[in-house]
Amino acid sequence: MSGLQTREPGEVFGPRMTLFADMLSVGLATAVVCLPVVTAPAALSSACEVLRGGVDGQPATAGRYFTVLRRRLRPADLLAGLVALAGALLCAADLGLARVGLPGAAPFAVVAAVIGAGALVVGLRACARPESLTDWPAAVREAARDTVRDPGGSALVLLAVATAALCAWMLVPLAFLDPGPLALALTAVGLRHTRR
Template sequence: MRALVPQRREPGELFGPRFTLFADMLAVGLAAAVASLPLVTAPVALAAACTVLRRAIGEDRPATLGHYVAELRAHGLVRSLLAGATVLAAAALLALDLLLTRAGLPGARPMLWVLATLTAAGLVVALRTAADPDVVRGWRPALHRTAARSAADPSGCAWVAAAVVLCLAFAWMLPLLAPLLPGPLAFAVTAVELRRTPEDLRLAPPAPDEG
């Protein structure tokens, strides 16, 4: 990961490329938070953030608002809404099941642990799917690839889960930072994917540049 970040500081540059990447991460996080406000757009907003950060690391490409908007558009409106609706429906189903476990039904406690495990696993796989380099070409094949990759990479899943826990902890301790947290989360998930073999570091074709 460190080797992917440019090491040379340009003349007159005060903080160096790593600080620039940190600033890009926060800016992309804020853009993703705004794009996620309708909720149904949250999966695509995170996927676009992962793509922009991946190119900022691998191609030394600036993370501009134009690049982020271009990645959002590359997913297409229909596919974006379908992906978001699917995630929201799954979340609603899990929430309903959790409510039912609190109604005192037989076997509620074991079912609660099963649902908690399924929720955590589903969230990790969903986040890693958003970071798939080819997710822009289709969410279903990206989900299939990610599920197989996650099963073969439990340590990566653990790192993603830890990133989620840390982001939730920061949001609880410092709520004002919540709009910036999609950036660190996208960066963490992208870093988990980029730590793999060189064959897995391929980049999807860039979306049309909007400035």
């Protein structure tokens, strides 16, 4: 226990704050890369990879994040971003149409919200899968299986998204910090499921 309290040379806060600081630096880098929107899945997947590498003792820094991201920005990653954007716009349009007052709008809105939440969980869990670095379809298939097999982890993912949305709603500048904790939560849920 006393070994955890010693500081390395150059360490400002000590080892207990290292993961927190790394998560914030990776989160800020992810927020910047997510600005074009279609790069969001690749950015979040790279953040999860960098934070997952921290378990193996690899540095979880913004520099390593950009190294991982540089190797993987390819057409498949941009296509994944376009699919995610199209899905979000479709869900928003469906929920908007349900508010107009069409017959059967209330049950339709519930079904659309459940489908949208399920797709969001599968998409986020796919970003946390190691397969997302090379093969998005395989990552989505495995994430869909994980979503069904691990409902507790899926609930944790929804809770992480709700927390991130609440933080951004309460204080808008916190939106730039949201990708870090979200990536950390997705990585933790993925590691939790793998170890079980």
